[in-house]
Amino acid sequence: MQAPSHSPNRIPLGMACGIGAGALWGLVFLAPALGRDFAPLELAIGRYLAYGMMSALWLAPRWRGVMGLIGAADWWTLTKLGLLGNTLYYILLSGGVQQGGIAMTSLVIGFLPVVVSLVGSRDHGAVPLRRLWPSLLLSLGGMGCMAWQAFYGGVDHDSKTALSSLLGFGCALGALASWSAFAVSNSRSLARLSHVSSQDWNLLLGLATGAQAALLLPMALAFAPVQHDMAQWSRLAALSGAVALLASIMGNWLWNRMCRLLPLTLSGQMIMAETFFALLYGFLWEARWPARVEVLAMVLLIAGVSSCVWAHRRQQA
Template identity: 50%
Template sequence: MAIDHSAPHTATTHTIPLGFLCGAGAGALWGLVFLAPEFVHDFTALQLAVGRYLVYGALASILIVPRWPDLKRHIHQRDWLALFWLSLFGNTLFFIFLSQAILLGGVALTALIIGFLPVAVTLIGSREKEALSLKALAPSLFFCLAGAISIGWQALTAPGSAQQSPLAVFYALAALASWTIYTVGNSRRIKQLRGVSLHDWNLLMGLATGAQAMALVPFAFMWGQPGHTTPQWETFVAVSAAVAIIASFSGNALWYQMSRLLPLTMTGQMILFETLFALIYGFLWDWRLPHSSELAAFFFLVLSVLTCLSAHRPKNVHRHATSSQQSAEI
């Protein structure tokens, strides 16, 4: 059934607990993506991205068939244009930029830069109507920055750490910009949907992303790529399908629900869950305990989310809205 919100969301109507749980769930599923390359060493990041999004697109195509007769009446040219750009920045380009940054500069440097995403989104979100002020969000932003720095500190200062490539910084910054554009644009777009449910939006995003993946097939598989054995292809297909279903389909569905429930100033903070879960999965994969700087990162990131939640408590939001209204009247 389509979800239609005839009135715009305000800070006092956001369902914070449910949105928080959806954001945490999305981060838990997205964090698994960082383990995917460990299973397919013989394939490039571009090949893994194309495989992932081809499966995502195929799954979306199958599931959207029974919905299409009703859905096509609500989808217009501007919606397809929005889907193209959002899927480009949020899926295709972001994954390619992120993979290149990790390849050239390592996980630490990439995580350090991507860790500033909540700050970028929160700064943009603070300009939204009835949004909390930067002063109210300052503690959360501080802990976010501290956590981002702590994430990369251990590897960046470890003996024998490789010289970081300037190109790695460029790709990491490009990934940061790409995901910021997507997060802000998608959060605003889905709150304007009429006659299109969040499930439908997820399927439509899959169609757009799958089409882009098909366009990249020649670059990923046909030009100058080494051959692979049958077992390697079987593993690649299995990993691509798993990542598509777990991260692209299920993770995105939770993220879209969260984006509709939470204000933009809080949406950015929820991406910290992906970082937290990625670190947890990494420790389990390496079968080791976290170092002191990694424990500090956990501590700061958890504090960032908790202080953000505290700032968005209904009484704080109501107080801010009343103060803004009084200032406007003066």
């Protein structure tokens, strides 16, 4: 199958979709802080049960037509993607936020563009890695600034135990690995299944992830460390529904649309939008202005994305 062409006039639309997805996905970093009464597994189950039910309702009028577009092997792919990009990823992300904070978790996951660009540089028609090194170096510099701020200059850092910070950092690294594998596999699956629309693929992914959440629900209820009252369960239901609609339905659709407009090396860079918005929401939640080193990190990240865009426009020209 011939690789799809990525003409220059598709890049602005693809970038707009990527920024929109990042703005919506940044909200998922706030959810674990808002739902701190619940364990990461409970937060993930709540979000993806809602995602699965919304997906089923959306697909119901066109059920037979959509089911005829995919086979058994595609369902297996959806199951793996649901685990990597949704269930496992969100459990680890929630653990990172609750143990290490929003800023630390978002900066670690922000390394995703570097990982995806390194993998995508080997794809057919991709920009060579030698043209991406300025973007990668700028991105690494920005991530290094945020890492320093999170571990040595963060607000109320002394109140966190070393074990909690270490556990949060480990969860964030696991989330980075899980989402990196998802980003690469999902982009290639979309390219292979060109007859399935971006939204239908997103809704099918919601069905697969919702089924995983339903299977995990009995275990979560049986081993729940804390008993919750009705008000807490109601808050979790509202939070899960909001995150499922905004991040899983709308955010994923924008991301899948972007994946069909941009090459993998550039689409990987667009995940930085999620990092920026996650930091912005974190600053608003903590009611503080970013520190100087955090501002420097943002400048470096913007320069890194701009450098990557320039490399792709030069490649197309």
